Amino acid sequence: MKKIILLPAILFNVLLIEAQTLNGTYKSGTDSLLFSNEHITFRISGFGGLSSTLVGEGTYEIVDNYIIVHTDEYSGMKSNFKELAGSKNDTCVVKVVAASNYPVQGILIESKNKSGKTITAGVTGNDGKVYLTDNGKITKISASAMGYNSIAFDNNTGSDYLISLADNDVIEEKTAVFRFNEIDEETISIILLTDNFNNNKKREDELKKLEKRARKSNRLDKRYKKEFEPFDDIY
Template sequence: MKKYLILILLLFSYLTLSAQTLSGTFKNGNDSISFSDDKVSFRITGFAGLSTVQVGEGSHEFVEDFMLVNTTDYSGPKSTYNAQNAANSDTCTIKVVSMNNYPVQGILVESKNGSDKIIGASVTGADGKIVITDYEKISKMTFSAMGYHSITIDFSPGNDFVVKIAENDIIENSTVAFKFNKIDDETISLILLTDDLDISRNLSKELDKLNKKARKTNLIGKRFTKELPYYTR
């Protein structure tokens, strides 16, 4: 009898695992999530502000009705910067541009001291620039705005800086938790619960807490449909 029970449990585990095995790309408009073996990459909106795109990639695993993505370094475009000799000895000019080198307005620039305390803040104008005259205590600068990949740079006097800022909220080196529902072989539903799950705590309790919070805030799952191969004669 015990042997039969063990076989039934093993079969059930296999069927559950098989049911959660996914491959290919699932899409919802411009949003997408792609599976290849244990790897996954996603581009998703609607969970961090209406227009904010969240992107990430890494390995994934299923825990009950949840999918966890252990994100790695993002392979797509990311924010970068370049330092060059200052044009004026008593000022520091910083210009923020897009990946296509157009000035970006409305980027928050925070100056920080050696203790990582914010000691000043400015917002880039229509020309994408800010000019700093009092920089003796500045150690680092952080550039951020909703819908962009934030970046922190080391500040050094005697330099001007050009920051090339990438679009999208890039999630790296953290665990993303999705509420997952496989509707059929070609349709899945996802709710992004958190982009920074604390895996050091009791996982079941943390996921249950996040799921209850999503219900209270009436988060609705986003449906993704599998992109079928296109054949031509």
């Protein structure tokens, strides 16, 4: 009798575990969600009025109708820089280009001292350049703009820099939270609630607060369709 009762309980637990995992690739235009066992890689856009694309990867867990993503270091394309020999006395020339190697206008470049205080700042022009006064006190240089992967690096006095910016916002070493619904076997809908969830607070209460804010701001969800591998006829 105990064996008969135990079997349905085991089957129920197996079904519950399977219901709490997603597998495969879901797409919406150029956006994508790739689930593989307990790992996820995502590329999403258009949430909360954001025109930029958010990318990230890491482990995930499903709690009720929330996908909680613990992001790791992103393995895809990120911004990088190259140190060059200085071309001007007492001036650091910073040039910013896109992945296509064309100059990027409108990027905020800041030089900072060892305490993190901004010394000088400028915005790149048509040539993608900013000229920073090099007084020997600059310890770091940063480049940032909405829609691009920000970057900061140590400065060597007397050097110029070429920065290549990736045209997406990278989420790393943070916790992102999505609200999701399973529409049918091939379709899910998601809403990005936050890309910087505070794990130190009571999780259940914080998730409810995030969803309440999303509803209050009339944030719309986005539907993603599952992609299937092409079937090769074996006959």
